[in-house]
Amino acid sequence: MKTIYLDSNFMCHLENDQGRTAVETDAFDGLVDEAIPYYRYIPEGEEWTDKKGRVIHGVFVQATDSNAIDRATQQAYISDMQNALAILGVTE
Amino acid sequence: MGNAFITRRAGGGGGLSATDALLRVQAPAGSTVTITKGGTTKTDAGHENADDHTVYDYYFIIHASQFDGVNPWTVTATLGGESASDTVIIDSADEYDVELSFRVPSTYQEVEFLESTGSQYLVLPTTSDLIFSGSTKFLVVTNVNYSALFGSGPNSTSTTVSGSYGLIIGGAGTPSRRFQYSNHYNTNVSASSTGVEYTLSFSTESGSQSYTLNGTTYTDTQTGTISTLAPYLFAWNYNGGVKTGELPKVRVYNVTLYGAGGSKIIECVPCYRKADSVAGMWERVTETFLTNDGSGTFTVGSDV
Numbered sequence: 001m002k003t004i005y006l007d008s009n010f011m012c013h014l015e016n017d018q019g020r021t022a023v024e025t026d027a028f029d030g031l032v033d034e035a036i037p038y039y040r041y042i043p044e045g046e047e048w049t050d051k052k053g054r055v056i057h058g059v060f061v062q063a064t065d066s067n068a069i070d071r072a073t074q075q076a077y078i079s080d081m082q083n084a085l086a087i088l089g090v091t092e
Numbered sequence: 093m094g095n096a097f098i099t100r101r102a103g104g105g106g107g108l109s110a111t112d113a114l115l116r117v118q119a120p121a122g123s124t125v126t127i128t129k130g131g132t133t134k135t136d137a138g139h140e141n142a143d144d145h146t147v148y149d150y151y152f153i154i155h156a157s158q159f160d161g162v163n164p165w166t167v168t169a170t171l172g173g174e175s176a177s178d179t180v181i182i183d184s185a186d187e188y189d190v191e192l193s194f195r196v197p198s199t200y201q202e203v204e205f206l207e208s209t210g211s212q213y214l215v216l217p218t219t220s221d222l223i224f225s226g227s228t229k230f231l232v233v234t235n236v237n238y239s240a241l242f243g244s245g246p247n248s249t250s251t252t253v254s255g256s257y258g259l260i261i262g263g264a265g266t267p268s269r270r271f272q273y274s275n276h277y278n279t280n281v282s283a284s285s286t287g288v289e290y291t292l293s294f295s296t297e298s299g300s301q302s303y304t305l306n307g308t309t310y311t312d313t314q315t316g317t318i319s320t321l322a323p324y325l326f327a328w329n330y331n332g333g334v335k336t337g338e339l340p341k342v343r344v345y346n347v348t349l350y351g352a353g354g355s356k357i358i359e360c361v362p363c364y365r366k367a368d369s370v371a372g373m374w375e376r377v378t379e380t381f382l383t384n385d386g387s388g389t390f391t392v393g394s395d396v
Contacts, residue, residue, distance in 0.1 A: 062391065063205075077286070
């Protein structure tokens, strides 16, 4: 379960800011935090109108930039691996 | 984004002025494309190569007097009795894109992929035909031991018994990734890497397994029989049940399965239902919308 912060377009953020709404969800469990800002999350009971004029109903989770998500995920794995090697005393 | 799109905008060809909007509709070649709003209708039709299944760009100029930030244009493509439609709001002198395909009904929105988070799966339609071949494109998001992309078998606990078939993508077991057919599976296939797109095709029709993954082909002896128990997608069908701890975290772009002689049994297209935004797979052979039989919610990719 993670706490995310949604802006007016239901895009996800890791930090709170003016106008954002805090939401707890398990939709991103197992996902690296760096990838979360590339998702749109519409909670149950909420609605959002897209640029086509179509109403999207929650619960709805959409990856808005899968390439960015994949890059963020890979980078996080590499960082984890480097940290693990550093703990073992292995350096470049 | 093709050069023709940019050139036409910059050059102002076709009567386009700086105060106009340009709408590009991508639809199968040969379609008749119509856009309507209120009492206004514009049509673009014809174009060659109707039989080669290519996608063609259809252009429409929307003048400033027709800009409307509330009411959308309805965009419809028709070809050979099939049709697809979508809507777009045009409210400024900008460039707009709408893509239409006939792979899902117009009441559904096709998306790039469907992604599970480890608790969702689909029950594919029951078929009287045995599955002999197929293809799929997928990406493992996070490794889950013993997880299956799809599969089915008569045993409630084991995937390696006679009558089973499917694709294991999880990172434990021997081997860690395998295509199971009856009581045989490939023994030389390495584990799935996370974050890598895999294109898989397989065939068992020639008397041996042929399993091609991103251009590398593996073969194995095919013996025994398989059942007609319908496979699950995003899970293994353990004789009507699933193991919740073995559901994958995987992104699926497409799945097509064939019976004897190459007859198509199942073709899944990722999408969501426009009326309620429920995500699932549109199964084209039975024309059925398959939704989550597990818990939680599928994540969808971008609109196609």
